[in-house]
Amino acid sequence: MKKKASLTKKIMLGLFLGAIFGVILSNLPGGYLKDTVIINGLISVVGGIFINAIKMLVVPLVFVSIVCGASAIGDPKKLGRVGIKTLSFYLVTTGIAISLALIIGKIISPGIGLDLSSVIKKEPTIGAAKSLVDVILDMIPRNPVASLANGSMLQIIVFALLTGVSMAMIREKAQPVINIFNSLNEIMMKMVIIVMTVAPYGVFALITKTFATVGFEAMVPLLKYMVAVLLALVVHALLTYMGMLSVIGKLNPIQFFKNFAPAMGVAFSTASSSGTLPVTIETAEERCGVSKNIAAFTLPLGATINMDGTAIMQGVAVIFISQVYGIDLSLQALLTVILTATLASVGTAGVPGVGLITLSMVLQSIGLPIEGIALIIGIDRLLDMTRTVVNITGDTVCTILVSKSEGEFDKDIYYKKNKQL
Numbered sequence: 001m002k003k004k005a006s007l008t009k010k011i012m013l014g015l016f017l018g019a020i021f022g023v024i025l026s027n028l029p030g031g032y033l034k035d036t037v038i039i040n041g042l043i044s045v046v047g048g049i050f051i052n053a054i055k056m057l058v059v060p061l062v063f064v065s066i067v068c069g070a071s072a073i074g075d076p077k078k079l080g081r082v083g084i085k086t087l088s089f090y091l092v093t094t095g096i097a098i099s100l101a102l103i104i105g106k107i108i109s110p111g112i113g114l115d116l117s118s119v120i121k122k123e124p125t126i127g128a129a130k131s132l133v134d135v136i137l138d139m140i141p142r143n144p145v146a147s148l149a150n151g152s153m154l155q156i157i158v159f160a161l162l163t164g165v166s167m168a169m170i171r172e173k174a175q176p177v178i179n180i181f182n183s184l185n186e187i188m189m190k191m192v193i194i195v196m197t198v199a200p201y202g203v204f205a206l207i208t209k210t211f212a213t214v215g216f217e218a219m220v221p222l223l224k225y226m227v228a229v230l231l232a233l234v235v236h237a238l239l240t241y242m243g244m245l246s247v248i249g250k251l252n253p254i255q256f257f258k259n260f261a262p263a264m265g266v267a268f269s270t271a272s273s274s275g276t277l278p279v280t281i282e283t284a285e286e287r288c289g290v291s292k293n294i295a296a297f298t299l300p301l302g303a304t305i306n307m308d309g310t311a312i313m314q315g316v317a318v319i320f321i322s323q324v325y326g327i328d329l330s331l332q333a334l335l336t337v338i339l340t341a342t343l344a345s346v347g348t349a350g351v352p353g354v355g356l357i358t359l360s361m362v363l364q365s366i367g368l369p370i371e372g373i374a375l376i377i378g379i380d381r382l383l384d385m386t387r388t389v390v391n392i393t394g395d396t397v398c399t400i401l402v403s404k405s406e407g408e409f410d411k412d413i414y415y416k417k418n419k420q421l
């Protein structure tokens with residue numbers, strides 16, 4: 001019990017101290033000691049080790065956990081039911097998220113009266129966003145081994161689901177393999193716990209680096225845009241998610257934050273839903289009381305396709321860029337944004353910065369200049385960190401509600417002071 005609370009505290013302390021240390025560093029004059037030894041040496045090594053260690057776990061964990069989840073849910077009807085509930089939740093909340101972002105963006109109007117010409121330094125090099133047809137076709141792996149090697153999440157999910165469902169269908173004949181997968185799953189979870197012991201140091205290093213390299217001054221001109229994004233993120237988390245938890249789930253939302261804090265800390269420092277996934281799964285199961293079978297399915301799926309925080313940034317960015325370029329948005333354009341940003345959220349990989357790339361697809365859909373991304377690219381990191389927290393919170397709230405509706409939720413764990421992590 002004590003150990004768990006202390007890890008959360010340590011992660012938060014790492015965040016806090018990292019921010020302070022980073023700001024101090026950014027104000028010191030550059031030089032060999034600061035740049036080479038501290039920032040690009042020590043700090044990069046510690047942060048890099050932590051990031052690599054969690055990335056190392058992602059592919060095997062997703063594969064093993066979905067195979068276990070799908071084979072344990074067994075009944076394809078139940079899997080279908082859970083799938084439909086999960087997808088509906090993901091789509092509806094993403095729609096709400098963008099609408100909120102558009103409204104808050106309009107109210108704050110970050111782009112009006114701002115002269116940003118001094119901020120535009122160079123054109124961003126933005127990769128092409130995929131079309132919807134490509135996104136769908138790309139879900140089916142032609143070579144599952146290559147998908148695993150490349151870490152193509154949607155393909156891995158599809159292959160793992162098929163493997164798990166097939167195992168469930170031939171139940172007895174597959175039993176030895178089911179046992180092996182269950183045992184592999186335990187091993188993966190143990191590995192997560194081991195890696196998490198270095199989390200506070202990793203988080204400290206990552207935050208230090210962000211603050212030391214970005215500094216605060218660069219953020220000032222875009223403060224309004226940032227405030228609008230952050231406000232929409234907070235409103236979505238508090239109104240939509242917490243509202244759903246208390247009204248639909250009849251659960252205390254404050255308790256949710258207490259339980260879920262370690263995963264939020266890791267998401268904030270890594271800015272990667274996929275990277276945080278091992279911790280999200282562990283935290284959801286061990287501290288939020290969701291069923292392992294359901295979490296094994298909904299969380300990897302959510303980390304891949306459900307990005308409400310990203311959609312919020314894109315909604316506000318659309319308003320901001322349209323105002324900066326003096327382009328009025330019609331109602332039809334706004335509706336198009338809701339649609340394309342939902343698709344963009346599906347197509348955004350859970351790694352840092354991809355939301356900006358898929359933003360190009362949203363801008364293009366309503367004829368806004370893609371160069372607008374150059375305006376916000378410099379300050380995106382802090383927003384990326386924050387929206388990633390919202391991204392994984394949405395996945396976990398959905399998992400809790402789906403678990404509850406399937407009668408597979410452990411209230412005692414949710415309200416109990418927790419034992420691990």
Ligand code: ASP
Nearest residue numbers: 272273310350351354355
């Ligand atoms: N960093 C985000 C995530 O991993 C994705 C993005 O918006 O860039 O959830």
